[in-house]
Amino acid sequence: MLDEPDSGIARWRRIADDLKRAIADGTIRDRAPAESELAERYGVNRHTVRRALSVLNAEGLLRTERGKGTFVNPQAPRLSYPITARTRFSENLARQARSPAGRLIRADRVAADGPLSAALGCRPGAPLHRLETLHVADGVPLSVATCHFSAERFPGIVAAYAETGSITEALKREGCADYRRRETRISAGRISPSDAEHFGLGPDAIILLAVAIDVDLENRPIQAIRTRFAADRMELLVETGSEPS
Amino acid sequence: MLDEPDSGIARWRRIADDLKRAIADGTIRDRAPAESELAERYGVNRHTVRRALSVLNAEGLLRTERGKGTFVNPQAPRLSYPITARTRFSENLARQARSPAGRLIRADRVAADGPLSAALGCRPGAPLHRLETLHVADGVPLSVATCHFSAERFPGIVAAYAETGSITEALKREGCADYRRRETRISAGRISPSDAEHFGLGPDAIILLAVAIDVDLENRPIQAIRTRFAADRMELLVETGSEPS
DNA sequence: ACGAATTTGTGCGTATGTATT
DNA sequence: TAATACATACGCACAAATTCG
Numbered sequence: 001m002l003d004e005p006d007s008g009i010a011r012w013r014r015i016a017d018d019l020k021r022a023i024a025d026g027t028i029r030d031r032a033p034a035e036s037e038l039a040e041r042y043g044v045n046r047h048t049v050r051r052a053l054s055v056l057n058a059e060g061l062l063r064t065e066r067g068k069g070t071f072v073n074p075q076a077p078r079l080s081y082p083i084t085a086r087t088r089f090s091e092n093l094a095r096q097a098r099s100p101a102g103r104l105i106r107a108d109r110v111a112a113d114g115p116l117s118a119a120l121g122c123r124p125g126a127p128l129h130r131l132e133t134l135h136v137a138d139g140v141p142l143s144v145a146t147c148h149f150s151a152e153r154f155p156g157i158v159a160a161y162a163e164t165g166s167i168t169e170a171l172k173r174e175g176c177a178d179y180r181r182r183e184t185r186i187s188a189g190r191i192s193p194s195d196a197e198h199f200g201l202g203p204d205a206i207i208l209l210a211v212a213i214d215v216d217l218e219n220r221p222i223q224a225i226r227t228r229f230a231a232d233r234m235e236l237l238v239e240t241g242s243e244p245s
Numbered sequence: 246m247l248d249e250p251d252s253g254i255a256r257w258r259r260i261a262d263d264l265k266r267a268i269a270d271g272t273i274r275d276r277a278p279a280e281s282e283l284a285e286r287y288g289v290n291r292h293t294v295r296r297a298l299s300v301l302n303a304e305g306l307l308r309t310e311r312g313k314g315t316f317v318n319p320q321a322p323r324l325s326y327p328i329t330a331r332t333r334f335s336e337n338l339a340r341q342a343r344s345p346a347g348r349l350i351r352a353d354r355v356a357a358d359g360p361l362s363a364a365l366g367c368r369p370g371a372p373l374h375r376l377e378t379l380h381v382a383d384g385v386p387l388s389v390a391t392c393h394f395s396a397e398r399f400p401g402i403v404a405a406y407a408e409t410g411s412i413t414e415a416l417k418r419e420g421c422a423d424y425r426r427r428e429t430r431i432s433a434g435r436i437s438p439s440d441a442e443h444f445g446l447g448p449d450a451i452i453l454l455a456v457a458i459d460v461d462l463e464n465r466p467i468q469a470i471r472t473r474f475a476a477d478r479m480e481l482l483v484e485t486g487s488e489p490s
Numbered sequence: 491a492c493g494a495a496t497t498t499g500t501g502c503g504t505a506t507g508t509a510t511t
Numbered sequence: 512t513a514a515t516a517c518a519t520a521c522g523c524a525c526a527a528a529t530t531c532g
Contacts, residue, residue, distance in 0.1 A: 058435060058449070059434075059435065078432065080430070083483050083485065084485055085485040087485075180485070181485045182484070182485065183482065183483065183484045183485065184482070184483040184485070185325070185480050185481070185482050185483075186431055186453070186480060186481040186482075186483065187323065187453065187476060187479075187480040187481070188433035188451050188452070188453045188476040189304075189451060189476060189477075190303060190304065190451065204303070206433050206434060206435065206451055207433070208431070208432065208433045208453075231432060231433040231434060232434075234432075235430050235431060235432040236430070236431040236432070237428065237429070237430050237431075238328050238428065238429040238430075238431065238483050239427070239428045240328065240329055240330040240332075240425070240426045240427065240428065240429070
């Protein structure tokens with residue numbers, strides 16, 4: 001099928017393109033054939049198939065699980081995450097997705113290191129609550145966030161979040177009526193192994209990284225957030241329409 | 246060196262980590278040893294070294310050129326690119342870098358397709374100027390942008406940009422005194438082969454993708470821009486400090 | 491509960507092609 | 512032209528995780 005012309009293009013690349021097409025038109029739906037079968041079908045070595053699969057894996061089209069097989073990632077249209085002074089996860093996605101939800105993955109206490117103490121305006125070594133939260137919409141994991149709060153100022157933040165599933169609500173219970181986003185720094189990189197598991201993505205998936213600082217109404221830093229978005233499921237939207245200069 | 250304990254971690258991963266360390270502490274500087282030599286040094290097959298190198302390549306630490314060798318990418322600290330209503334490349338970087346410059350890579354005319362005509366508020370099929378520009382600071386390529394302008398409204402934009410090297414100046418000559426950014430959509434993905442060449446990065450490098458729309462003072466769309474940033478050289482900064490709500 | 495079959499992950503050795511020096 | 516260096520591809524073997532009878 002792919003062996004007639006000496007096209008000058010690597011076989012793994014042609015196979016990758018062919019698999020992409022097969023996924024797009026539904027020939028490959030839920031689960032991809034085993035590597036060994038694809039190798040036989042294309043008349044190539046299994047390594048060559050694996051090279052092709054790794055491309056689709058990195059692009060988020062496929063997810064490979066050792067011992068189980070290779071599966072097609074459900075591809076929803078990319079959701080928009082607006083970044084404004086009032087950036088909140090649940091409000092942001094309430095209109096685009098059906099069931100946004102935040103779940104606590106992990107919570108512990110750490111000491112503020114240099115960058116963190118600078119961001120939060122506390123002394124180095126100050127005790128912090130660290131929350132790791134997973135955000136899901138329509139059953140699809142969209143982002144994982146690591147938040148840092150002053151343990152002195154918000155002693156009960158962990159329990160409050162665990163109950164409410166919302167940072168905004170948890171902060172209200174801790175006496176912070178409102179807050180806003182001061183800045184967001186956006187970069188991109190490869191996913192970490194633990195995040196890959198949470199997202200159900202392969203180890204070469206790409207994430208959007210947003211590092212942000214929220215402040216209270218007196219402009220004092222409340223939390224430092226490090227959010228990882230699955231790059232093929234989300235985009236960040238910055239609207240600068242009304243700003244004068 | 247790496248073969249004593251059966252650490253349960255793949256050899257290519259350990260080699261990748263070791264190479265990273267060697268790059269960080271300057272043991273490997275300008276150019277990396279040939280794959281065959283690394284293989285011999287680590288006592289592994291060349292394939293195993295290549296697997297390790299591909300990781301560093303994807304992270305932008307190395308750049309591999311066929312027939313020539315593997316080279317260490319100069320790693321400047323990541324520059325910040327503020328996104329505001331007045332986003333302009335040269336102003337943005339003037340304070341952080343020494344010699345920002347824009348160069349025209351390619352210019353041609355295309356017909357507006359669906360998304361483009363919607364973004365620019367013109368009829369589908371309308372003639373557009375398409376400019377591809379490369380932006381460099383301190384000799385390091387930071388971004389490649391593809392801009393679309395109405396060919397009817399800005400007939401001489403290409404020549405004007407070629408002369409001035411600045412979109413802002415070129416628009417002034419074409420009768421558009423000022424403009425501002427309406428929105429920016431940020432996502433991430435793998436680099437394209439042609440961009441990889443412009444950036445001097447490997448084929449698995451990661452880019453930040455910013456798709457933006459600029460409008461004139463009457464809020465009419467002027468240009469649609471698709472900027473690709475080398476993710477390991479730039480971060481985007483969104484400041485939402487003053488916004489009321 | 492347990493072993494066999496399946497499936498992916500890692501690694502070696504070899505060979506050949508292609509670009510650069 | 513020859514030597515060097517990276518790119519692709521095959522085949523083999525075994526490890527590790529999962530599935531299934």
